[in-house]
Amino acid sequence: MATQPSSMPPVARQLAEWALALDLRDVDAAMLERVKLHILDQIGAQVSCYDLPAPRIARAYVTQFGRSGPASILGTAHRADPEDAAFVNGTAGSSFEIDDYGGNGAYAHPGCVIVPGGLAVAEALGASGASLLRAATVGFETIIRLALASMPSMLLGRGFHQTAAHGVFGxxxxxxxxxxxxxxxxxxxxxxxxxxxxxxxxxxxxxxEVKRAHAGIGAAGGIRSARLARLGLSGPPTIFEGKRGFLQAFCNAHDARFLHEQLGSHWHFPERGALKPHASCALIHHHFAAYDELRAAHAFSAGDVEQVVLGCEPLTVVHTGATGPRPTDIVGAQFSAEYGIAMRIVSGRNDAGAYLDAERDQFQNPAVAAIAGRVRLEVDPDCATQIPKGKVTLYLRDGRVLFATAYALGSPFNPLGRGDIEQKYLDLVSRNFGDKTARSSLGLIMNLEDVADVRQLTGLFAQPRTRNGKPRDALMQG
Structure with missing residues (x-):
């Protein structure tokens, strides 16, 4: 467990000094574009998922127990205190497994906390897009550095979920x-x-379903922490590296150096930030990519598959292997490696609509169930590397054994292009708000440094389009 030398300032102070001194003009262009793409992706997730069950519950909570304020609950005309708006929007952005994550072994979910938290505060202040971009850049980088310092031990060894635990600091x-x-x-x-x-x-x-609310909890908790500090509440300066600090309390193994080394001179986020083309736990996206390689290279059908072995890193086995092949709710389906790969073999789909269709069928599709029951997960040394990947081995009824190893589509080693990311956004947003709003908001986000007031952006999402007077849901409409 690596810690910083005792002669150095506390990690929190180093992070604070770096953040407060940052000039947006000194940030690498690749870093800024990556941050804007992740802001884009997260806003697309929030406004397309705002009316799913968990966000509806979060919104009902805020309506009943919260207080009004200047921050938008995206997708609605409702405005709330920034803490409350961040809670609802963060829950929406993390409510259907289409939010971003940390690839290349930096396990994190930065967008679903940084974007709703930062946007709510910026909107309340009437801040510029440049101010939001500067703060979000620090937030994304901080969460990725926390992931490198604490994961996978925090989840694999202790069972903590990184979204809120990292996000509240960012x-x-x-x-x-x-x-x-x-x-x-x-x-x-x-x-x-x-x-x-x-x-x-x-x-x-x-x-x-509480998993869906972890991002909202982290975003609201981060704002509350800052507000308490502004009012004079002190906190331990060695909160990260101290003997009873975050790293020691949450991890069996950790490395605090990631939190303070090369601050401002090396950006980890562009090397680690990843985006999802599929609506499931990111850990099994590697296997979807590997299967797609097999499907493109060989002729076979779902009925030809006798057995499937998924080669994994240890975290994937623990995190996506517990539900088993027969999920009973949609969270279980999205976190079941067996069920997810069976869906891909049978239908070629793991998008949001495919999981909603499976839910309507009560996860009883016989073709999917038959294959899911013949899927086995195992730790594979080819996958359990510093930069994890996934292996799929298919045993076919005609005796053939096919295998492929791949990195997830959307991860840094198998990236989605800017055009693909923008198209995902347009597809999600246009269904609720129309093509004009989708394209206008995309232009504002991708030129965020030129936006005079972030309310120009949030104002676009106050009135969703309707069909027969009822709110439309991008995910439900297909």
């Missing part, structure tokens, strides 16, 4: 930047955020 720092805290208050915001870090992965073992 949003606290983002908020401090937007609200122009001084150095001491920013350090305190990070220290207080450690007491809001939360969330376990028991949902992957026995189910539960």
């Amino acid at each position: 949003v606290a720092l983002t908020t401090a930047m937007l609200e122009r805290f001084d150095l001491d208050a920013t350090v305190d915001a990070l220290g207080v955020a450690g007491s809001h870090a939360s969330g376990t992965t028991e949902y992957s073992q026995s189910g539960g």
